[in-house]
Amino acid sequence: MAFARNPAVRVWMHLDERCAGFFALGMAKSAGRAVAVLCTSGTAAAELHPAVIEAHHSFTPLLVLTADRPPELREVGANQAIDQARLYGTAVRWFFDPGPPEELPGASRIWRRLAARAISEAEGPPAGPVHLNLPFREPLTVPPGEAAGAEPPQRAPTRVRRGHSLPTEDTVAGLTRALSAAQRPIVVAGELRAGDRLRPALDALLRRFDAPLLAEPSSQLRRRSGVGLVEAYDALLRDPRWADAHAPDLVLRLGAPPTSKPLNQLLARSGATTLVLEAEDGWRDPEQLAEELVRCDPEPLLRQLAARLPGSSRGWQQEWRDAGLIAAAAIHRRLAATPLHEGHVVRALARELPERAAVFVGSSMPIRDVDTFWPPAAPGQRFLGNRGASGIDGLVSTGLGVTAALEDAETAVLLLGDLSLYHDMNGLWAIRRHGLRAVLVALDNDGGGIFSFLPHAQHTDVFEELFGTPLGLRLEDVARLYGLDFLEVRDSSELQPALRQAFAADGSTLVAARFDRAESVRGHRACWAAVAEELLPVSSRGPRGGP
Amino acid sequence: MAFARNPAVRVWMHLDERCAGFFALGMAKSAGRAVAVLCTSGTAAAELHPAVIEAHHSFTPLLVLTADRPPELREVGANQAIDQARLYGTAVRWFFDPGPPEELPGASRIWRRLAARAISEAEGPPAGPVHLNLPFREPLTVPPGEAAGAEPPQRAPTRVRRGHSLPTEDTVAGLTRALSAAQRPIVVAGELRAGDRLRPALDALLRRFDAPLLAEPSSQLRRRSGVGLVEAYDALLRDPRWADAHAPDLVLRLGAPPTSKPLNQLLARSGATTLVLEAEDGWRDPEQLAEELVRCDPEPLLRQLAARLPGSSRGWQQEWRDAGLIAAAAIHRRLAATPLHEGHVVRALARELPERAAVFVGSSMPIRDVDTFWPPAAPGQRFLGNRGASGIDGLVSTGLGVTAALEDAETAVLLLGDLSLYHDMNGLWAIRRHGLRAVLVALDNDGGGIFSFLPHAQHTDVFEELFGTPLGLRLEDVARLYGLDFLEVRDSSELQPALRQAFAADGSTLVAARFDRAESVRGHRACWAAVAEELLPVSSRGPRGGP
Numbered sequence A, B: 001m002a003f004a005r006n007p008a009v010r011v012w013m014h015l016d017e018r019c020a021g022f023f024a025l026g027m028a029k030s031a032g033r034a035v036a037v038l039c040t041s042g043t044a045a046a047e048l049h050p051a052v053i054e055a056h057h058s059f060t061p062l063l064v065l066t067a068d069r070p071p072e073l074r075e076v077g078a079n080q081a082i083d084q085a086r087l088y089g090t091a092v093r094w095f096f097d098p099g100p101p102e103e104l105p106g107a108s109r110i111w112r113r114l115a116a117r118a119i120s121e122a123e124g125p126p127a128g129p130v131h132l133n134l135p136f137r138e139p140l141t142v143p144p145g146e147a148a149g150a151e152p153p154q155r156a157p158t159r160v161r162r163g164h165s166l167p168t169e170d171t172v173a174g175l176t177r178a179l180s181a182a183q184r185p186i187v188v189a190g191e192l193r194a195g196d197r198l199r200p201a202l203d204a205l206l207r208r209f210d211a212p213l214l215a216e217p218s219s220q221l222r223r224r225s226g227v228g229l230v231e232a233y234d235a236l237l238r239d240p241r242w243a244d245a246h247a248p249d250l251v252l253r254l255g256a257p258p259t260s261k262p263l264n265q266l267l268a269r270s271g272a273t274t275l276v277l278e279a280e281d282g283w284r285d286p287e288q289l290a291e292e293l294v295r296c297d298p299e300p301l302l303r304q305l306a307a308r309l310p311g312s313s314r315g316w317q318q319e320w321r322d323a324g325l326i327a328a329a330a331i332h333r334r335l336a337a338t339p340l341h342e343g344h345v346v347r348a349l350a351r352e353l354p355e356r357a358a359v360f361v362g363s364s365m366p367i368r369d370v371d372t373f374w375p376p377a378a379p380g381q382r383f384l385g386n387r388g389a390s391g392i393d394g395l396v397s398t399g400l401g402v403t404a405a406l407e408d409a410e411t412a413v414l415l416l417g418d419l420s421l422y423h424d425m426n427g428l429w430a431i432r433r434h435g436l437r438a439v440l441v442a443l444d445n446d447g448g449g450i451f452s453f454l455p456h457a458q459h460t461d462v463f464e465e466l467f468g469t470p471l472g473l474r475l476e477d478v479a480r481l482y483g484l485d486f487l488e489v490r491d492s493s494e495l496q497p498a499l500r501q502a503f504a505a506d507g508s509t510l511v512a513a514r515f516d517r518a519e520s521v522r523g524h525r526a527c528w529a530a531v532a533e534e535l536l537p538v539s540s541r542g543p544r545g546g547p
Helices: A017-031 A043-047 A049-057 A107-123 A169-181 A195-208 A233-237 A240-245 A261-270 A298-308 A316-336 A342-352 A365-373 A395-404 A418-423 A425-434 A463-468 A475-482 A492-504 A517-539 B017-031 B043-047 B049-057 B107-123 B169-181 B195-208 B233-237 B240-245 B261-270 B298-308 B316-336 B342-352 B365-373 B395-404 B418-423 B425-434 B463-468 B475-482 B492-504 B517-539
Strands: A035-039 A062-068 A094-096 A129-135 A185-189 A213-215 A250-254 A273-277 A290-294 A357-361 A381-385 A411-417 A439-444 A485-489 A509-514 B035-039 B062-068 B094-096 B129-135 B185-189 B213-215 B250-254 B273-277 B290-294 B357-361 B381-385 B411-417 B439-444 B485-489 B509-514
Touching: A017 A035, A017 A043, A017 A049, A017 A062, A017 A381, A017 A395, A017 A425, A035 A043, A043 A062, A043 B049, A049 A062, A049 A129, A049 B043, A062 A107, A094 A107, A107 A129, A169 A250, A169 A273, A169 A290, A169 A298, A185 A195, A195 A250, A195 A298, A233 A240, A233 A261, A233 A316, A233 A365, A233 A517, A240 A517, A316 A342, A316 A517, A342 A365, A342 A411, A342 A439, A342 A492, A342 A517, A357 A365, A357 A395, A365 A411, A365 A439, A381 A395, A395 A411, A395 A418, A395 A425, A411 A418, A418 A425, A418 A439, A418 A475, A418 B425, A425 A475, A425 B418, A425 B425, A439 A492, A475 A485, A475 A509, A475 B475, A485 A492, A492 A509, B017 B035, B017 B043, B017 B049, B017 B062, B017 B381, B017 B395, B017 B425, B035 B043, B043 B062, B049 B062, B049 B129, B062 B107, B094 B107, B107 B129, B169 B250, B169 B273, B169 B290, B169 B298, B185 B195, B195 B298, B233 B240, B233 B261, B233 B316, B233 B365, B233 B517, B240 B517, B316 B342, B316 B517, B342 B365, B342 B411, B342 B439, B342 B492, B342 B517, B357 B365, B357 B395, B365 B411, B365 B439, B381 B395, B395 B411, B395 B418, B395 B425, B411 B418, B418 B425, B418 B439, B418 B475, B425 B475, B439 B492, B475 B485, B475 B509, B485 B492, B492 B509
Parallel strands: A035 A062, A062 A129, A094 A129, A185 A213, A185 A250, A250 A273, A273 A290, A357 A381, A357 A411, A411 A439, A439 A509, A485 A509, B035 B062, B062 B129, B094 B129, B185 B213, B185 B250, B250 B273, B273 B290, B357 B381, B357 B411, B411 B439, B439 B509, B485 B509
Antiparallel strands: none
């Protein structure tokens, strides 16, 4: 009630706390600052756990406020009283329980200091979730008109000023030497929510550093004008001849580890010197490759490296870029000749996407297909996902949280598989309750597509039951339930009109792109085969330079 | 895959792990033995947290098996790798992580011992959740036909034999003295899942002990033939004159604390000596009233008390029973004259319920309305709920887990509010996937009804937004999505035909009983007023005995 009556606070009411947690997470991911989520006591607090874990691993500032019963009602079988102390274990930056409110002198100062501290700890660095457990005694309400805690604040709240972690001279000099010595360097950019901030510095570096840029959409660095950008590198590297002929000797990695499996495999087997830049005090190196882990703001580091490098080119960056263009063209032609699958949907979405848009991409297949098929984007197009813990839960709500925190004139798109849509179907409630406008594109292959690409598929006796997991729900009925416009696409020719209609609509539209899982596997493999065929004349020339 | 291929294991596949957790919980509650729930790593494991908490507080044996990444892939940003050690904190009886499987000699013995230990710890006493975290290294599958871990078991698994906690002579003698000395004793029975086991002993006791029995349906002790049973005690005790005139001097409490607010208030203000029997090592005494807490099997204790008590009656038990009959008749008449609300639905359901049935009752309003309005039940009718943590999450799945573990010829009923139905709508997927047959009765007042009975309702500026929380979904559309038959009831005259149709149907039916929240408040209060009017001649006689 205090929040609802405070004009400085906007309340987004939810009914399913799991949705509320992910919605707040999406808002915080989009806005880049702390968002508070409030719930009652008991299992409601546990419902926030998945979102807290994603916030932890994705360095998202989240302020989790759980109401609780007072100490005398804990461990005595009282209603909705569970042990909420450190409920989220190691997944929070800070936990504090101030005890039930007391009418102490200066109470408002105590509470405001606690709030300032909690927000500061959540915003980091490293950013992440903070949990305040807030017990209350009855009466839980005071009669209307009687203001509770009416004591006016005596002092301004504490403003927190933090230092800025800049690279040391030793770091810059060491990395300059490493980069200068490299013969076959590459720059790899994984998820970086504020990646657009790095663009000028990275462009400057790549003008003077003869390295290709392999950037996922979620790095915000796969831009049409991006210097050194390689298109379709995932497809390129699926050709083992081409990949082996272009194994790097130095890898400069930014942000989260890459999504692309062939890229990860190449990085692991190349033996390249690996330098990982971590802005947020993470240690994200699943293949255990890093020789240097640099924890500071990467922007001034990139800028200083650019200023110090000599700026000569041996055509290495250009060779990657040329191959990327060949691969992209091969994919384009092969898609035109194959039945609908994820690749067509991603390409069509990229064509029709407004210049200012936030695309929330689901885990599992969508994040990989966007990495594989999305062409270089416009500067105003952002890409977000839940790559911290890579769950398929809470994706609708996270995407709608992003929608709720859109910047001016931005359009929101959610690209999700049908299982993810089902998993967080409750999240759709926020669309009608809060009048949100988003385009939801469901990759509807009636089940879990990713396992068809894995060795699990050989186990035909149990595969469909345990891994295919057909959903068996009609998404038309989901749209009806939640009052969404619905469009079905079964052929790639229907994608453009459907997406145009969805982007033009006043309300939210669910576009279901329907295809067969087996057809999708064939379609993907046909793309890789087409790329390999086109690259044959290139890679048969043999390794360039070479050890 | 090992589970799916083992003919001794039945796999119930789910897509939403939250649903899977609650479904397993419901099966375990119904069957009274451990059920295993298995999930992948990452947020999937956190999705089980709410069900684990309910299992902890309701003493439900649950074996939680979370797959994990091996240690070398933790804390390095690997996909779906989170910190799963002690993920459920203090809510589990036992946590163990055996590390990734190794081909050790006798490995099968090690694994089978671990399984035996885990099941034994889960089954207790006290029963509760056990968490095994199971890391695996790649490759996660072996090619079909190559059996993994083919070593045949060399020895039988460990069979665990436990002692039986019987009351000591000192306990029996002490309680006999206390009961013999009481002038105005009452017996109160809260939720007791295996309460039917206590029936003969309790009947024997109440034939010799002049005390009324106030038993919730979920105690399994509100039976048509139950000795000393008082009908409609919740309504009876809402008349403060009658309640004060019948304040007890001794309370013998079994199972969970009572749900009824007027009963709890009477117990708190009566000053009565309170004896709490806890079978499961709990300490459930939210009002901090217990003078004696007895932790042993209550069945032999009740039997021995019955054998030792003198068996005289002063008509105290009968006085309560007579008043209960008056209250029940008054409610019956008043319901006939008021528009549809929860009371009508509960009464109609009680009339139409098959003789062998499991009724899963939702938290919040339904559990209270069933306590208030459900008449004495047939011996084959069971009542279950999630009263451990009293969440409104996971109720569909828990109820369907109960359905999946029905005894022979039992019918399953789920009685839920519309918000609870929405919260766990994903749970409905199990109905079609697993061909479950249940009657779902939704108390559809488009929002949260309970707050209209609380002081929150005075805060009209924010009430509807924050507490009323209208759902705004059409349950017809929910039924269509999940392939349920749908019946709407708007008038009490429509209840009987709708319920008969639902019970006769081959498939599952959603019956939506629709009424207005304000009308429900008026309807409940009209019932209490009718009871007070009828009791006036009784209670105006003044306190019987008196202190």
